[in-house]
Amino acid sequence: MQHFQQSVYNLIVETSTNLPADVRKAIQAAQELEDKGTRSALSLSTIGENINMAECNVSPICQDTGMPTFIIHCPVGANQIVMKKQIQDAVAQATKDSKLRPNSVDSLTGENQGNVGPGTPVIHFEQWERDDIEVKLILKGGGCENKNIQYSLPAELEGLGKAGRDLDGIRKCIMHAVYQAQGQGCSAGFIGVGIGGDRTSGYELAKHQLFRPVDDVNPNEELRKLEDYIMENANKLGIGTMGFGGQVSLLGCKIGVANRLPASFFVSVAYNCWAFRRQGVIIDASTGEIKDWVYKSGKGIAMKGLAVEEAVDKLEEANEQRREIVLQTPISEEQIRSLKVGDVVIINGMMHTGRDALHKYLMDHDSPVDLEGAALYHCGPVMYKDENGEYHVKAAGPTTSIREEPYQADIIKKFGIRAVIGKGGMGAKTLKGLQEHGAVYLNAIGGAAQYYAQCFKKVEGVHFMEFGIPEAMWHLQTEGFAAIVTMDSHGNSLHADVESDSRAKLEQFKEPVFK
Numbered sequence: 369m370q371h372f373q374q375s376v377y378n379l380i381v382e383t384s385t386n387l388p389a390d391v392r393k394a395i396q397a398a399q400e401l402e403d404k405g406t407r408s409a410l411s412l413s414t415i416g417e418n419i420n421m422a423e424c425n426v427s428p429i430c431q432d433t434g435m436p437t438f439i440i441h442c443p444v445g446a447n448q449i450v451m452k453k454q455i456q457d458a459v460a461q462a463t464k465d466s467k468l469r470p471n472s473v474d475s476l477t478g479e480n481q482g483n484v485g486p487g488t489p490v491i492h493f494e495q496w497e498r499d500d501i502e503v504k505l506i507l508k509g510g511g512c513e514n515k516n517i518q519y520s521l522p523a524e525l526e527g528l529g530k531a532g533r534d535l536d537g538i539r540k541c542i543m544h545a546v547y548q549a550q551g552q553g554c555s556a557g558f559i560g561v562g563i564g565g566d567r568t569s570g571y572e573l574a575k576h577q578l579f580r581p582v583d584d585v586n587p588n589e590e591l592r593k594l595e596d597y598i599m600e601n602a603n604k605l606g607i608g609t610m611g612f613g614g615q616v617s618l619l620g621c622k623i624g625v626a627n628r629l630p631a632s633f634f635v636s637v638a639y640n641c642w643a644f645r646r647q648g649v650i651i652d653a654s655t656g657e658i659k660d661w662v663y664k665s666g667k668g669i670a671m672k673g674l675a676v677e678e679a680v681d682k683l684e685e686a687n688e689q690r691r692e693i694v695l696q697t698p699i700s701e702e703q704i705r706s707l708k709v710g711d712v713v714i715i716n717g718m719m720h721t722g723r724d725a726l727h728k729y730l731m732d733h734d735s736p737v738d739l740e741g742a743a744l745y746h747c748g749p750v751m752y753k754d755e756n757g758e759y760h761v762k763a764a765g766p767t768t769s770i771r772e773e774p775y776q777a778d779i780i781k782k783f784g785i786r787a788v789i790g791k792g793g794m795g796a797k798t799l800k801g802l803q804e805h806g807a808v809y810l811n812a813i814g815g816a817a818q819y820y821a822q823c824f825k826k827v828e829g830v831h832f833m834e835f836g837i838p839e840a841m842w843h844l845q846t847e848g849f850a851a852i853v854t855m856d857s858h859g860n861s862l863h864a865d866v867e868s869d870s871r872a873k874l875e876q877f878k879e880p881v882f883k
């Protein structure tokens with residue numbers, strides 16, 4: 369087993385940087401379906417470009433490389449203790465090489481411990497009768513993990529009414545699961561559904577469904593019909609890529625079933641973003657070398673991706689009223705007040721990152737840098753420190769902004785911030801704050817971490833390294849960072865509009881379908 373650790377390392381790198389063929393094909397099909405010249409089409413184009421860049425740069429597709437979760441099948445007698453240690457070492461090495469972001473945080477102290485710590489990485493072993501070892505890995509990020517949901521039937525569901533303990537009740541839960549995620553899990557997503565089990569095993573079953581190839585066919589006829597129904601109808605909700613509205617909200621749906629207790633009836637849904645990173649290897653149990661890959665590689669399936677400038681031009685051609693505006697930081701109130709929902713902005717100048725720890729901190733402390741007119745980016749990047757001690761941005765897409773909802777309006781007011789950049793939108797309190805203090809919310813394309821990394825030309829400095837790399841406040845010299853105004857300073861929110869439209873559409877699915 370001399371090569372086992374290296375093989376696992378190769379698996380991690382491939383999973384983090386190269387989306388497999390089945391996932392790429394699902395995204396390509398979405399690109400075909402989505403109307404040209406829309407915000408969703410523009411996003412899918414950036415996503416395509418980002419997938420190509422990640423493969424070419426051998427860098428993370430998305431900066432959030434998730435909770436590394438390994439599922440291992442090994443022959444009877446294989447030494448699981450040694451394998452576990454080598455997997456942990458491979459994870460640590462991949463973190464050092466910026467293929468994984470340090471993502472394991474002490475829940476009580478907040479200390480970032482890299483990627484190896486209590487409960488991380490997740491490793492499941494199972495024995496099988498074969499002679500070789502299969503190692504499968506999924507890197508599922510936190511934003512989509514937060515959109516997982518578990519239903520306990522019978523239930524009363526928003527927009528759908530009663531969901532009973534039957535196939536039709538399950539159908540309603542799944543439709544609701546897609547609706548409640550909106551764009552926050554970087555839609556369009558893939559869902560794995562677990563029917564039955566207990567609360568723990570139900571979620572596990574749901575996550576296991578994500579290992580099924582996107583194009584397989586469920587051997588259970590009833591579940592096959594349900595999967596087909598969901599694929600056809602979830603896309604009628606109109607959530608679209610990033611929750612911008614559009615034709616494609618779901619890229620895959622896989623449903624599994626297990627027995628339950630008489631008193632319990634759980635439907636568990638694991639929501640995975642478009643950056644659906646899972647791969648596997650078959651390993652020779654005597655040498656530890658890779659014999660084969662479990663999922664067909666994405667190599668050779670180039671994604672259609674316009675450079676963002678071209679995609680923006682298309683958007684403008686199709687919508688004459690939409691404008692592309694260049695903002696240089698610090699930004700004036702006048703410029704902000706001229707922006708409207710739907711405008712595409714290109715940001716140049718200094719940008720500061722800040723997420724959960726920083727927002728909490730700024731509530732009752734001063735900022736170490738002047739934030740008057742600033743652009744604050746909700747982002748936890750992957751960074752690389754070179755031999756001269758200089759940092760470089762390796763991956764830097766937006767994080768889910770709604771987590772900062774309790775703080776954002778106050779922080780805008782306190783420091784005079786003019787642009788908040790993130791993804792998934794924010795709520796009523798922030799919208800009011802934007803209006804009162806003359807600021808704007810810009811939605812960047814979630815997961816497009818390679819595309820955004822190249823916009824950061826220089827790392828000017830960093831504060832709060834004690835929060836860990838993702839939570840630190842990075843000061844970044846920026847050029848050509850494109851994002852869409854989705855909440856303006858006049859009380860308009862695209863997110864609120866898409867949510868209420870999709871809520872109305874959800875009601876169409878109230879009547880029983882599976883009797």
Ligand SMILES: O=C(O)C[C@H](O)C(=O)O
Nearest residue numbers: 432509510511748767768
């Ligand atoms: O942690 C991150 O960088 C992003 C996260 O996966 C998210 O979707 O919000």
Ligand code: SF4
Nearest residue numbers: 430509511554641815
């Ligand atoms: S930012 Fe989006 S694409 Fe990246 S892990 Fe989070 S949900 Fe997935």
